[in-house]
Amino acid sequence: MSRPVQIVSSVGVPEPKLRARHASGAVVQLSDGREYLDLMNGKGCVTLGHHHPAVDEAMMASLRNQAGCATCWSDPFEELASIIAADSGVPGAELAFFSTGTEACRAAVQCARRYSGKPLIASSGYHGWGDFWETAPGFLEPNDNGVVDFFFVPELLEQVLERYRGRIAMVMVSPDYVHLRPETLGQLVRLAREQGVLFCSDDVKNGYRSVAGSALPGVTGEQADLYTFSKGLANGQRLSCLVGAPEVVRKAKRMTYTSYFDSLPVVAALATLNHMRGERGYERLVACGAKLAGGLRALIESSGVPVKVMGDGPLLQFVGATEALDEAFYAASARRGLLLYDYDNQAVSLATEEVLPELMARFKRVFEDLAESFPALRGEPVPMARQMEAAFGMMDGATDAVPAADAIRWLQEREA
Structure with missing residues (x-):
């Protein structure tokens, strides 16, 4: 049994769905006594590896020294705020700290509405579990909380901006670099600019992973x-922030919570970001992901198993030609000692570098198992419909690998 019976949260854990006993770097020991290699990494929030000494020692030193308290500001807040504001690239940037990515996204919406005086948010991607993001009653219609989803399709964003002209406070996108081209993401920003609408890049997932801050400016210009x-800030500790144009972020001045002054997550974030900066961490994460993706594609080609690797790291995704193959892939991975985020993105950490040879050896056995179990599928392509479903499962939107008209038709059928 994985989840305690008293806890209602249905948070998915990877196969074989056992409890963790011990973790270090890329290795997790589960309650069956076996050691597994982790590519889920806390849904991508563990960027250095489990219990990284730089982070653990910084937090333990803070506790031993009884540094900071839950009553007042302490120096680490100012140091971290200066780093994040500079990394954002926004002139004169200011920020507000929160505990989770969901809170930071909610703050962005409230700030945009208060600043603009407009009620609607044009959104693409996952921004948290709050009721802000509930399903709308119809395609391109606002939900009960004034959010209109355009599913990462520029042509749909154009329709939303025109249909609700003068009522959109902000366009909010969680940028995806696995299923979307830079041109598509850049077009979304420019459409918002043309209408004089605020643009928020929700980098809870991708921020501080391939670069210090957001990859959006470098990728799209x-x-x-x-x-x-959030996820890339503190190696798994609870911390998030909203950062950007001061006149907008200042609308968050009264958004606070009881543990706002808790300095331990801030200490963890400083240790994480300083380690990443000092040890070429972002460059290494990108290189490790690319090496993993390339090795996986070579194994797949050799085995003939129709599984596609989407992305080149540090996030990637597996897509099988059939649902049965997908299910068998995750089951085989668990048997071979791999912890994967089922049907979603896999995330490398710096610790993945150290286990890459063993990781590839285990994946080789996975694809050998699948080749034996699915001989009739050998050499078959992965249908575009499967890729569309995989993209939606990962980013709540449509891949741009198909013409916009086809993506819109697929979305309308899916949302009907």
């Missing part, structure tokens, strides 16, 4: 007004 960060 476009700067956002606001950014949300």
Whole structure:
């Protein structure tokens, strides 16, 4: 049994769905006594590896020294705020700290509405579990909380901006670099700019992973007004922030919570970001992901198993030709000692570098198992419909690998 019976949260854990006993770097020991290699990494929030000494020692030193308290500001807040504001690239950037990515995204919406005086949010991607993001009653219609989803399709964003002209407070996108081209993301920013609408890059997932801050400006040549960060900040400790244009972020001045002054997550974030900066961490994460993706594609080609690797790291995704093959892939991975985020993105950490040879050896056995179990599928392509479903499962939107008209038709059928 994985989840305690008293806890209602249905949070998915990877096969074989056992409890963790011990973790270090890329290795997790589960309650069956076996050691597994982790590519889920806390849904991508563990960027250095489990219990990284730089982070653990910084937190333990803070506790031993009784540094900071839950009553007042302490120096680490100012140091971390200066780093994040500079990394954002927004002139004069200011920020607000929160505990989770969901909170930071909610703050972005409230700030945009208060600043603009407009009620609607044009959104693409996952921004948390709050009721802000509930399903709308119809395609391109606002939900009960004034959010209109355009599913990462520029043509749909154009329709939304025109249909609700003068009522959109902000366009909010969680940028995806696995299923979307830079041109598509850049077009979304420019459409918002043309209408004079705020643009928020929700970088809770991708921020501080391939670069310090957001990859959006470097990838698209476009700067956002606001950014949300969380997963890459503190190697798994609870911390998030909203950063950006001061006139907008200042609307968050009364958004606070009881543990706002808790300095331990801030200490963890400083240790994480300083280690990444000092040890070429972002460059290494990108290189490790690319090496893993390339090795996996070579194994797949050799085995003939129709599984596609989407992305080149540090996030990637597996897509099988059939649902049965997908199920068998995750089951085989668990048997071979791999912890994967089922049907979603896999995330490398710096610790993945150390286990790459063993990781590839285990994946080789996985694909050998699948080749034996699915001989009739050998050499078959992965249908585009499967890739569309995989993209939606990972980013709540449509891949741009198909013409916009086809993506819109697929979305309309899916949402009907």
